[in-house]
Structures are given as structure tokens and as C-alpha cells.
Amino acid sequence: MAHILLRHRDIPDIHRLEVYKKNGGFAAFKNAVTNMKPAEVTDVVKNSGLRGRGGAGFPTGLKWSFIDNKNWPHYVVANADESEPGTFKDREIMEGNPFQFLEGVAIASYAVSANVAYVYLRGEFWQLAEFLDEKIAEMEEAGYLGKNLFGTDYSLKLYTHLGAGAYICGEETALLESIEGKRGQPRVRPPFPPSYGLYGKPTIVNNVETLTNVPLILANGAEWYKNMGTPDSAGVKIFSLSGRVRKPGNYELPFGTTFRELIFTHGGGVQDSRKVKAIMPAGASSSLILVDDEKVLDTPMDYASVRTLGADLGSASVIVVDETVSMDWLVNKTVHFFRHESCGKCTPCREGTYWMSHLTERIHDGRATKADVDLLLIVAKQMQGKCLCALGEFSTMAVVTGIERFRNDFEKVVKA
Amino acid sequence: MSLATKYPKEVKQILSKYPPEHKRSAVMPLLYLAQREEGYLTKTAMQEVAKIVDITETDVAAIVGFYTLYHDKKEGKYRMQVCTDLPCALRGADQFMENLCANLGIKVGETTEDGLITLEAVMCLAACDKAPVFQTQGPDGIKYHENMTVDRTMELIAALKNAGGEAK
Ligand SMILES: Cc1cc2nc3c(=O)[nH]c(=O)nc-3n(C[C@H](O)[C@H](O)[C@H](O)COP(=O)(O)O)c2cc1C
Ligand code: SF4
Ligand code: FES
Numbered sequence: 089m090a091h092i093l094l095r096h097r098d099i100p101d102i103h104r105l106e107v108y109k110k111n112g113g114f115a116a117f118k119n120a121v122t123n124m125k126p127a128e129v130t131d132v133v134k135n136s137g138l139r140g141r142g143g144a145g146f147p148t149g150l151k152w153s154f155i156d157n158k159n160w161p162h163y164v165v166a167n168a169d170e171s172e173p174g175t176f177k178d179r180e181i182m183e184g185n186p187f188q189f190l191e192g193v194a195i196a197s198y199a200v201s202a203n204v205a206y207v208y209l210r211g212e213f214w215q216l217a218e219f220l221d222e223k224i225a226e227m228e229e230a231g232y233l234g235k236n237l238f239g240t241d242y243s244l245k246l247y248t249h250l251g252a253g254a255y256i257c258g259e260e261t262a263l264l265e266s267i268e269g270k271r272g273q274p275r276v277r278p279p280f281p282p283s284y285g286l287y288g289k290p291t292i293v294n295n296v297e298t299l300t301n302v303p304l305i306l307a308n309g310a311e312w313y314k315n316m317g318t319p320d321s322a323g324v325k326i327f328s329l330s331g332r333v334r335k336p337g338n339y340e341l342p343f344g345t346t347f348r349e350l351i352f353t354h355g356g357g358v359q360d361s362r363k364v365k366a367i368m369p370a371g372a373s374s375s376l377i378l379v380d381d382e383k384v385l386d387t388p389m390d391y392a393s394v395r396t397l398g399a400d401l402g403s404a405s406v407i408v409v410d411e412t413v414s415m416d417w418l419v420n421k422t423v424h425f426f427r428h429e430s431c432g433k434c435t436p437c438r439e440g441t442y443w444m445s446h447l448t449e450r451i452h453d454g455r456a457t458k459a460d461v462d463l464l465l466i467v468a469k470q471m472q473g474k475c476l477c478a479l480g481e482f483s484t485m486a487v488v489t490g491i492e493r494f495r496n497d498f499e500k501v502v503k504a
Numbered sequence: 505m506s507l508a509t510k511y512p513k514e515v516k517q518i519l520s521k522y523p524p525e526h527k528r529s530a531v532m533p534l535l536y537l538a539q540r541e542e543g544y545l546t547k548t549a550m551q552e553v554a555k556i557v558d559i560t561e562t563d564v565a566a567i568v569g570f571y572t573l574y575h576d577k578k579e580g581k582y583r584m585q586v587c588t589d590l591p592c593a594l595r596g597a598d599q600f601m602e603n604l605c606a607n608l609g610i611k612v613g614e615t616t617e618d619g620l621i622t623l624e625a626v627m628c629l630a631a632c633d634k635a636p637v638f639q640t641q642g643p644d645g646i647k648y649h650e651n652m653t654v655d656r657t658m659e660l661i662a663a664l665k666n667a668g669g670e671a672k
Pocket of ligand 3: 173174175587588589590591592593627628629630631632633635637
């Protein structure tokens with residue numbers, strides 16, 4: 089099947105404006121601005137079943153419909169922070185198919201009557217930001233951005249904004265604080281961004297992949313999109329496959345594709361033909377799925393089915409862990425990440441990740457006792473439900489499921 | 505020379521991205537600009553950025569302290585930031601780092617004797633399918649180096665050195 093998002097793999101040079109245009113580019117945006125009311129655009133997206141690709145899976149059209157029309161101006165912000173360990177899809181989209189992404193930002197902006205939109209990129213995407221700046225300039229030149237677009241009174245400006253190395257800035261309210269020139273710490277919610285966002289104004293924040301779907305949904309219709317994937321998870325998804333597989337990379341597949349197809353048909357199977365021991369479907373924030381039965385691999389990858397395995401699909405960053413990996417090592421890695429990335433605003437997360445990292449290090453070094461493993465589990469469970477943002481919660485997922493589902497790996501390395 | 509006199513065009517362009525009443529938003533891009541030449545932020549540079557966007561020096565220092573890509577100390581001319589996060593570690597990143605340290609004769613966090621390279625271990629860089637991977641942060645910005653070997657890394661370092669990379 090031809091790609092819907094990673095179209096640069098089928099169409100050479102689609103990153104060039106004339107090539108993108110020749111392949112239908114900007115027709116959806118032009119049609120929306122000249123022939124549709126903003127609410128009609130939102131309705132198409134709502135009916136397509138598109139859900140956010142940043143992790144939470146929130147229905148995109150519904151989010152857009154929450155924009156507060158009593159408070160102005162409105163903003164759209166594209167979340168290109170992409171910092172979840174195991175996630176590398178947004179980068180490929182922006183590098184390979186930048187105009188489809190930017191057209192998605194433009195359509196979203198029209199749908200919520202925003203005249204300014206920002207693309208927030210993680211600081212490491214420094215070269216990519218320069219590249220997008222060039223693409224934005226080309227769009228201005230060609231009349232797809234700027235004042236009185238297509239002879240209407242709708243105007244739109246796009247800008248990039250670079251972060252500077254902080255995973256927490258992927259959380260949408262921390263991201264908004266960061267654009268405002270502050271430390272990237274999450275806000276207390278509610279209010280949510282559609283009523284109180286950038287500069288306190290109504291703002292829609294969407295992931296890069298989410299927005300890149302939008303031009304083709306408008307061009308081909310809601311039904312076309314809805315017919316792909318599963319009833320609960322419409323459309324296609326880019327699965328970032330990493331870890332112990334022969335061919336790691338991005339694979340764009342319909343929702344509902346099985347883990348087996350992703351790992352074996354596309355990913356070439358496990359390195360050295362070893363067995364899959366565990367899968368993390370949502371990067372380092374995942375629960376560890378125990379693969380003790382081959383049948384687990386036949387689970388379809390959609391939001392509802394993955395939940396039956398005691399995990400969330402999240403950003404669909406599938407990390408494959410083979411039988412040679414011990415979970416005490418793995419959990420030490422994930423906890424180290426979250427300890428480093430905790431923004432420090434709330435106590436359970438700041439202190440909890442600190443204590444967990446001490447314990448995982450002791451356990452991994454072989455200095456711990458069985459009681460330390462129990463204590464680690466208690467600390468993690470104590471944190472759950474008490475943190476200001478989801479990062480705190482994320483930090484406990486691999487710990488709790490690691491100990492509960494792979495207890496042997498921990499008991500093996502502790503002192504008697 | 506001050507930032508505003510040295511880079512008038514850049515400063516103006518950065519400020520134009522944000523509503524005039526929210527020029528504080530320009531603080532991050534201005535800090536990148538100020539850091540460009542020396543590789544770190546001097547106290548004077550931070551004071552100046554504070555003045556341009558009309559916030560206190562303490563506010564600027566808090567931002568510099570919060571984000572890992574801003575630096576308030578002079579280190580090597582290039583920071584070599586190797587990803588050792590979980591997905592890369594599953595593909596040999598820790599071993600790569602160890603071999604690189606042995607070749608450079610330094611530990612993680614240290615700088616080579618000639619002042620060219622500071623070696624750092626960092627979190628996921630969104631290139632997990634291309635491990636081992638690192639970035640170089642230096643005068644010419646931030647660049648990716650993917651699917652690396654120790655040999656190719658040593659060649660890159662030699663090239664940086666020849667390109668006038670020797671630190672003063
Ligand atoms: C700690 C944390 C990190 C996040 N990182 C990202 C990220 O890198 N990219 C992203 O799109 N969303 C990220 N999110 C989710 C955003 O908060 C937000 O839900 C998302 O950008 C909304 O877009 P969507 O509805 O299109 O998914 C993160 C959330 C949390 C709690
Ligand atoms: S949970 Fe962690 S990252 Fe989130 S606000 Fe609290 S300290 Fe910050
Ligand atoms: S874990 Fe190294 S780039 Fe993602």
C-alpha cells in the first residue's frame with residue numbers, strides 16, 4: 089500500500105514545493121479556506137476518527153471543537169518535541185515530507201481561526217528547524233502563507249521555535265511555558281489549552297504525525313480514513329521499531345496490525361534469532377508486556393487491544409527486548425532517564441524518581457537485598473496518582489510491571 | 505561587542521516571531537545566538553539577553569540552568585553528546601561509549617587535552633534505529649552523526665581539528 093504519511097518513500101523529492109504541489113499538495117488547504125467554514129473542517133476531522141498521535145490518543149476533531157470562541161486571538165502549536173526514548177517518526181516526517189506536515193498545521197489553524205502557529209522542535213532538531221524555516225519561506229513565496237490567502241480575508245503566519253533539551257517540554261503545557269520564555273514546567277490543569285493556552289489564549293496543541301494526516305483526510309474524505317485501521321483506532325500509524333530487531337526503523341501500517349507482523353515481517357525478526365522476552369509499545373514510558381506465550385505476538389496493535397495486555401499503545405514506539413536482557417538492567421535505564429528528566433515541580437516525582445534511581449542502581453550493581461526490591465515497588469506505587477503531570481506516572485510503569493512480571497530477574501541479582 | 509550590535513539582523517528577526525507584548529518568548533533563541541561563538545554563556549551575555557527581552561538576570565539564569573543545551577561553563581569547543589539511552593543501549597551504545605573513551609583517553613564528562621572535545625552521555629536523540637548515534641554541539645550548531653563506529657568518530661574528530669578546530 090502506498091504511504092499516507094511517509095510519502096517521500098514513494099514519491100522522490102516530495103520535499104520540493106513543485107513536486108508536492110504536483111501530487112495534490114495544498115489543494116486541501118486552498119479548498120478549506122475558499123469553500124469551507126472552519127467548523128466544517130473540524131467536522132470532517134471529527135468524522136474521520138483521527139486520534140492524537142502524541143501518546144494520549146485524544147480525538148483530534150473533538151479537541152479542535154473545544155476552542156474557546158469568546159477569547160482571542162487563537163493559536164495552533166505543533167508538538168515536534170519528539171523526546172520519548174524509542175520515538176523517531178516525527179523527525180522522518182518533517183525531513184522527508186515537510187510540506188504535508190506544514191499544510192496540516194495550516195489547515196488546523198484555519199479550522200480554529202488561528203492566524204499564528206508555532207512549530208515547537210526539540211533543540212536537538214537544530215538543522216531540521218533551519219530546513220523547515222526554508223520550507224515556510226517557500227510557502228510564503230508561493231502564496232500559501234501570509235496575508236489574504238487565496239483572495240480571502242484569512243491570514244496565517246508560521247514560525248519555528250527551538251527547545252533546548254528537556255523531555256518534559258513535550259508535555260503540552262510545559263511546551264507552552266517554554267514558548268513563553270520560561271522554564272518548561274507543566275501547568276496545573278484545568279484549564280486546558282483550548283481555553284487557556286499560549287499567552288493565556290485558546291490554543292490547540294497537536295503532534296506532528298497527527299497533523300500530517302489532516303491534508304489527506306480533507307482531500308479524500310472522512311470515510312476513506314475511517315475505513316482503514318480498526319473501529320476504535322482509525323487510520324494508519326507510524327510504528328517506530330527499535331531494540332533487538334534486525335531492521336529497526338519506522339513502519340507506517342494500519343492500526344490493528346499485529347506485533348508479529350511488525351517485528352517479523354517488517355523488522356526482519358529478532359537479532360540472532362533469539363526469543364522476544366518483552367515488548368515496550370510506548371517507549372520508555374511503557375509497561376513491559378510479558379511475552380511468555382507466542383500468542384501475545386498476535387495481538388493487534390490498536391489502543392483497545394494493547395490495553396488487554398496491561399499496557400498502553402501510547403506513541404507506538406515499539407522497543408523489542410530479547411531473552412538475553414535482564415529487567416534489572418532495563419529498569420535501571422528507564423528510571424535513570426526519568427530521574428534526569430523530572431522537572432522538579434512536584435515532590436512525589438522529584439523525590440520518587442531520585443529514590444527509585446538509587447534503588448535500581450543498587451539492585452543492578454548487586455548490592456541490594458530482596459527487601460530493596462520490595463521497597464522499589466512500594467516507592468513506585470506510592471507515586472502513582474500523586475504527580476502533577478504524566479511524567480511521574482510514566483516513570484513507574486516499567487518499574488512496577490518489571491517487578492511484577494519479571495520478578496526473577498531482580499531476585500537473581502540481589503544478595504540472599 | 506554586544507549581541508545587538510554584532511547580530512542586529514538576527515536579533516530583530518528573532519523578536520519579530522513573537523507578539524511585541526510577549527518578547528520574553530525570544531529568550532531561548534537569543535540564548536542560542538549568544539552561545540554561538542564561545543560555546544557557553546558568559547555573565548555579560550546573559551545580562552544582555554535579559555535586557556533585550558526585559559526580564560531579570562535571575563530569570564535568565566534559571567532558564568539556562570533548566571535546559572541542558574545551554575551551558576554556563578567553558579568546555580571543549582565541541583560537545584560530543586552520545587546517546588546511551590535504553591533503545592540505543594540495546595544496540596551497543598554503552599560499548600561504543602566505552603571504546604570511544606578508551607580511544608580518546610578521557611572519561612564521560614571530561615574534555616580532551618587539546619580542548620577540542622567534551623564527551624557527554626545524553627538521553628534519546630530520536631535516532632534509535634541508527635545507533636550508535638551522537639551529536640556535536642559547536643560553533644556551527646548542532647549536528648547528527650548516525651550509525652557511527654569508533655573509527656569513523658576518530659576520523660571526524662581529526663577533521664574537526666584540521667578545520668581550525670583547535671581551541672585557544
Ligand atoms: C512527559 C510527557 C512528554 C510528552 N512528549 C510528547 C512529545 O514529545 N511529542 C508529542 O507530540 N506529545 C508529547 N506528549 C503529549 C502532549 O502532552 C500532548 O498530549 C500532545 O502533544 C497532543 O497532541 P495529539 O493530540 O496530536 O497527540 C507528552 C506528554 C507528557 C506527559
Ligand atoms: S510529575 Fe515530574 S515532570 Fe511532571 S510536574 Fe511533577 S516533577 Fe515535573
Ligand atoms: S535511544 Fe538513542 S537515539 Fe533514541
